[in-house]
Amino acid sequence: MADIITVTNLKKTYGDFTAVDSINFTIHQGETFGILGPNGAGKTTTLEMMEGLKGITSGTVILDAKNVSKETREVKNVIGVQLQSSSFFDGLNLKELVETFGALYKQKVEAMELLREVQLDEKAKSSVKELSGGQKQRLSIAVALVNKPKVLFLDEPTTGLDPQARRNLWDLINQIKSRGVTIIITTHYMEEAEVLCDRIAIMDNAKIIALDTPTGLLKLADVGTTIECHTDQVAPIAELQKLTGVTQATAEPHGFSLKTQQPEMTLPALFPFAQQKGISLHDVKVHQATLEDVFLKLTGRKLRE
Amino acid sequence: MTIRTLTLASLKMFVRNKQSLFFTLFMPFIFIGIFGLVGFDKPQTIDVGIVTNAPSTSTKGFLDSLNTISALKIYNGNDADERTALQKGDRAVVLIVPDDLFPDPAAKTAPITKDVTILKNVAYEQQAQTAIVILTQLFDKTTLQIAKAPTLFALNVQDINAKKVRYIDFLLPGIVAMSIMQMAVFSVAFVFTDYKEKGILKRLLATPMKPQDFVISQVITRLLVAVTQSAVLLGFGALVFKSHIDGNPLLILLTIMLGGIMFLGLGFTISGLSKTVDAVPALANLIVFPMLFLSGIFFPTSSMPGWLQSVVVYLPLQPFAKAMRAIIGDGAGFSAIKGDLAWVAGWAIVLVFLAVITFRWEEKRM
Numbered sequence: 001m002a003d004i005i006t007v008t009n010l011k012k013t014y015g016d017f018t019a020v021d022s023i024n025f026t027i028h029q030g031e032t033f034g035i036l037g038p039n040g041a042g043k044t045t046t047l048e049m050m051e052g053l054k055g056i057t058s059g060t061v062i063l064d065a066k067n068v069s070k071e072t073r074e075v076k077n078v079i080g081v082q083l084q085s086s087s088f089f090d091g092l093n094l095k096e097l098v099e100t101f102g103a104l105y106k107q108k109v110e111a112m113e114l115l116r117e118v119q120l121d122e123k124a125k126s127s128v129k130e131l132s133g134g135q136k137q138r139l140s141i142a143v144a145l146v147n148k149p150k151v152l153f154l155d156e157p158t159t160g161l162d163p164q165a166r167r168n169l170w171d172l173i174n175q176i177k178s179r180g181v182t183i184i185i186t187t188h189y190m191e192e193a194e195v196l197c198d199r200i201a202i203m204d205n206a207k208i209i210a211l212d213t214p215t216g217l218l219k220l221a222d223v224g225t226t227i228e229c230h231t232d233q234v235a236p237i238a239e240l241q242k243l244t245g246v247t248q249a250t251a252e253p254h255g256f257s258l259k260t261q262q263p264e265m266t267l268p269a270l271f272p273f274a275q276q277k278g279i280s281l282h283d284v285k286v287h288q289a290t291l292e293d294v295f296l297k298l299t300g301r302k303l304r305e
Numbered sequence: 306m307t308i309r310t311l312t313l314a315s316l317k318m319f320v321r322n323k324q325s326l327f328f329t330l331f332m333p334f335i336f337i338g339i340f341g342l343v344g345f346d347k348p349q350t351i352d353v354g355i356v357t358n359a360p361s362t363s364t365k366g367f368l369d370s371l372n373t374i375s376a377l378k379i380y381n382g383n384d385a386d387e388r389t390a391l392q393k394g395d396r397a398v399v400l401i402v403p404d405d406l407f408p409d410p411a412a413k414t415a416p417i418t419k420d421v422t423i424l425k426n427v428a429y430e431q432q433a434q435t436a437i438v439i440l441t442q443l444f445d446k447t448t449l450q451i452a453k454a455p456t457l458f459a460l461n462v463q464d465i466n467a468k469k470v471r472y473i474d475f476l477l478p479g480i481v482a483m484s485i486m487q488m489a490v491f492s493v494a495f496v497f498t499d500y501k502e503k504g505i506l507k508r509l510l511a512t513p514m515k516p517q518d519f520v521i522s523q524v525i526t527r528l529l530v531a532v533t534q535s536a537v538l539l540g541f542g543a544l545v546f547k548s549h550i551d552g553n554p555l556l557i558l559l560t561i562m563l564g565g566i567m568f569l570g571l572g573f574t575i576s577g578l579s580k581t582v583d584a585v586p587a588l589a590n591l592i593v594f595p596m597l598f599l600s601g602i603f604f605p606t607s608s609m610p611g612w613l614q615s616v617v618v619y620l621p622l623q624p625f626a627k628a629m630r631a632i633i634g635d636g637a638g639f640s641a642i643k644g645d646l647a648w649v650a651g652w653a654i655v656l657v658f659l660a661v662i663t664f665r666w667e668e669k670r671m
Contacts (some may be wrong), residue, residue, distance in 0.1 A: 040589040053511055063628045081511040091318025103310035247430040 004029045004151060004182050005050065009059035012045050019045040021206035022059065032173070032183040034197035036190070036291065040300075041203040043186040044084055047155055050079050050184070064150055077105065078145035085153040087136070089130045094139060095124040098146060105147040118142040118172060136166030141172060152176060154185040158192060170195055190291035202290070204299050217294050225263040227270070230255040230283040239277075244269045255283075307514055311522035312529075319530060325492045329534050333484035339454065340603065341473045341546045347381075350378040351436045354387035354399035367447065374439060382618035391424055397432040399424040400440070407447075470634070474549050476543040479602035480632040482626040484538060485531045485561060486568045492527060493572025494589050498579045507667045516666070525567055531565040532558065541632070553637035558634060563649045564625040565625065569619070570656030577663025596622040621656070624648035 001169055005027040020042040027053040028035045035043045048054040050061050061068040068075050077301030088097050095111045102109030115121045118138040123131065133138060137157050144152060154173070158166040166189075171194055177183055193200050194214045201211040212220055215290040224247065229235075235256035240249040260266040263286060274281050294304055319325055323604045371379050380387070380396065387399045401422040423440075425433045509519055535557075540549035564636060571592065579585045599613070600606070600622035606614050615625055624645035631637035631645070639646075 002322070051511055053507065076511065076513040081508075083504055083508055083511065085504050087504065087505060089314070089318055089500075091321045092314060095315070096314065100310060100314045101512065103307060104509070104514040106306060 002029045003027065005063055005184075006062045007050065007059070008062075009048075010046065010056065011058045011059060012042075012049060012054065013057045018206050020049070023189060023203075023206075023208045024210055025201055026185060026210060027182060028198075030177075030180050030182055031198040032177050032185065032196050033202055034193040034200040035186045036188065036193045036200050036295075037186075037203035040186060042206040043203055044155055047153055047184065047186055047202070048127050051079060051153055052076055055090075077147065078150045080147065080149035080152045082140045082144045082152075082154045082157060084138075084159070088139070088143070089128055090129050093125045093127055094120060097128070097139075099144060101143050102146045107147055109146045110285070112185070114142050114145060117145075132165070134161050134168060137161065137169060138172065139166075141169075142185075145176070149181065151182045151184065154183065156186055156188070158187070158189065166192070180252065190295075193291060200297060202291075202298065204295075210294070214291065217291060218289050220294070224261045224289055225257055226287040226289075227258045227260060227263065227266060228252070228283070228285040229257070229270075229281045231274075231279050231281055233277070233279050236277065239273075243273060255281075307518045308525070311519055315410060315523055315526040316529065319492065319526060322492075324495070325488065328491045329484065329488040329530060330537065332487065333480050334506070334533075334540050335474075336483075336543055337477065337538065340476050341542070348398045349427060349432075351376060351397045351432045352380065352395060353377050353436055353440075354380045354382060354390055354396040356382065356384045356401045357397060358388050358404050360402070360404045362406065364402065364404060367407055368402065368452075371443070374443075377436060385574050385617070388424065391426055394428060396504075397426050397429040398436045398440075399453040401568060409548050415572055422500045427608065438655055443518050464659075471548075473542060473546045474634055475630070476603065477539065477546075477548045477550075478629040480542075480638050481535045481538050481628040482622060482629045482634075483597060483600075483602050485564055486596070486622055486625075488534060489527055489568035490572040490575065490593055491564055492530075493523070493569055494579065495582060497523075497573065497576035498582050498585050501576070501665060504667065510666055522564075527569055528562060528565050531561055535561050550633055553631035553636075553638070556632050556639060556642075557629070560625070560646065560649070563646060563653060564629075567625070567649055567653035567656055570653060570658075570660045573660030574656055576662050577660060577665060595622050599623075600626050602626055619648075621649070621652040624652075634638055648659060 007023060007025050007027075009022045009024060010020060011018070012096070015111070015244060016266070023046065035046060038207040049056050050063065050066050050068060052075050056069050063075050064078050066074050066078075069196075089100075092100065096107055096117060098111040098114055102111070112121055112124060116125055116139055120131075120135060120138055120142065123135065128136065135250075136164050141152075141154070141157070142229065158169050161169065170192070173183060173185070181198075185192075185196060195276050197214065199211065199213050199219060201208045202217070210217060210220060235249075235251055237249050237251050237256065240246065240256060240258060243249075243258070243265040243266055245260040246258050247261060250257050250259075250261040256271070258266060269287070292302070329658050342658065353371070355371070357368070359586070367382075370379060380390070382390070387396065390396050391399045401424070403419055403421070406419050406421065421444075423437060425437070427433075458625065491591075497506075506519075510516060539548075539550055560642070575585060575589050575592070579588060599609070599617045600620055601617070606617055606623065609617065627651065628642040628645035631642045
């Protein structure tokens with residue numbers, strides 16, 4: 001697939017502080033690209049430089065064959081932006097808001113159609129104040145779509161939403177993606193990145209520390225699956241270590257845990273082994289590796305601390 | 306097209322915002338209403354207390370004639386009550402009149418000098434002196450009548466119809482100037498700081514809109530509001546209080562525009578200095594409130610101490626209100642007010658410059 005965005009040696013400094021440190025990546029046309037990282041990693045700064053909202057200290061961003069720092073207005077014309085904490089004028093109703101934003105792109109918009117798309121057509125006459133958190137985010141996406149953008153930027157769109165509203169928004173994002181819009185999304189929710197993104201860049205301390213497909217990242221980190229068992233007996237660690245697929249067996253306060261690359265082989269081997277040894281197992285838990293584990297492995301820290 | 310759409314949108318928002326409507330129209334209406342009805346035009350009467358016990362018929366006749374003097378308000382009471390009233394500040398003077406002030410015409414006794422004691426309230430020195438002059442004149446006239454002295458002078462008073470300047474005529478142009486200040490400062494300071502704090506300005510910057518288009522549309526909106534509110538307030542004063550409105554409408558319009566731009570500059574400066582909406586009222590009132598009372602809106606600056614007068618003439622509102630009053634009240638032409646307009650224009654340049662250098666599209670979080 002063709003690349004729609006190329007970021008080269010992108011850097012942002014504030015005095016001595018480096019917010020974004022010479023990052024490089026490309027984004028393919030039509031993909032959903034995630035930037036994942038803890039607060040303060042530089043995600044929003046990266047996004048705002050790509051959107052032409054923040055000055056670029058050094059490096060370049062080429063978006064749809066336009067240089068963002070030189071052809072800023074042309075770039076703004078082909079992108080849609082949802083800011084992290086953006087609100088809208090309280091004095092206008094939703095329909096008027098969408099139309100006003102359309103006018104800023106010198107475009108006539110079918111406001112009702114756009115509101116229907118984000119399931120807000122019934123609220124067309126309401127003001128922003130009367131909307132719930134999830135509805136506000138959907139409005140924000142509707143406003144970002146007034147110019148039928150080629151690239152849509154979403155900065156932590158689901159932060160602070162309840163699980164129901166979050167899933168609702170994921171559906172909307174996938175629906176927009178299905179029309180061929182390239183989407184760039186920042187998040188600090190692992191699950192969200194796994195569900196939505198074709199590729200994910202993990203950012204930490206102003207740098208990209210990994211970039212791959214979700215599956216690729218899980219492999220890259222080589223964390224595999226963890227099987228946790230509780231037992232009252234002393235676990236024979238040395239023998240557990242020899243079970244099929246086990247890479248590491250560890251004694252835990254009330255049992256043991258096994259790391260494995262092949263849980264489908266290890267589990268069938270574990271039960272006969274336990275029976276044979278007279279070990280009664282309770283609370284067997286299987287943990288699939290998540291991006292959380294990947295992050296932990298890469299940085300030695302948890303994503304949200 | 307962008308400017309027109311943004312102007313229409315912000316006009317809609319302005320009209321729907323109850324707070325800005327309050328400052329723009331409701332508050333000036335209240336000021337005009339209250340001060341227009343209080344009636345500072347009626348000359349103040351002087352409170353005079355009279356103490357007698359059982360006055361003779363002719364004494365009583367003399368005292369009754371005092372009631373016909375419109376400048377005096379006469380109270381009758383006993384010695385103790387009137388002294389108390391004087392001490393409380395309810396009387397300017399108290400007269401203690403002997404019962405036989407005037408001898409009965411029937412008793413053909415030779416006239417003797419009678420003592421009338423006047424208790425003067427030193428707190429009301431000026432009023433008390435006026436009352437004493439009036440009373441002295443009255444006593445002298447009565448003495449001359451009784452003495453049957455010939456009248457040597459006759460005062461011939463003629464009525465001349467001059468232009469009557471009432472308090473409402475003084476007040477109204479100043480209130481219009483003040484309400485333009487309130488509207489421009491508060492609507493810009495609150496609304497822009499709110500937009501900035503909530504990230505609305507930043508969101509607008511993410512569109513291909515020219516940033517100056519947005520600011521221009523906001524300025525146009527408020528200048529339109531300033532003209533409309535001036536027309537409404539002047540119309541209200543003319544209709545309800547029969548206020549006298551004079552002057553060249555174009556010159557009034559020019560003055561409103563200059564004053565409007567000056568105070569919009571102040572509003573934008575306050576918004577530039579305020580990180581959050583919570584900071585706005587304190588800062589705005591600190592600047593606006595003294596001007597409200599010191600710029601000759603409610604009373605002429607000539608009634609202030611000299612040192613204060615020499616300071617307040619430099620406040621932005623004073624020359625603006627003065628120019629408005631000169632045009633609307635006296636029908637002054639451009640040359641008569643160009644000094645005041647120069648001050649307004651000078652302030653406008655300074656404040657717009659401050660607005661530009663303090664303006665922020667978003668508060669930096671770093």
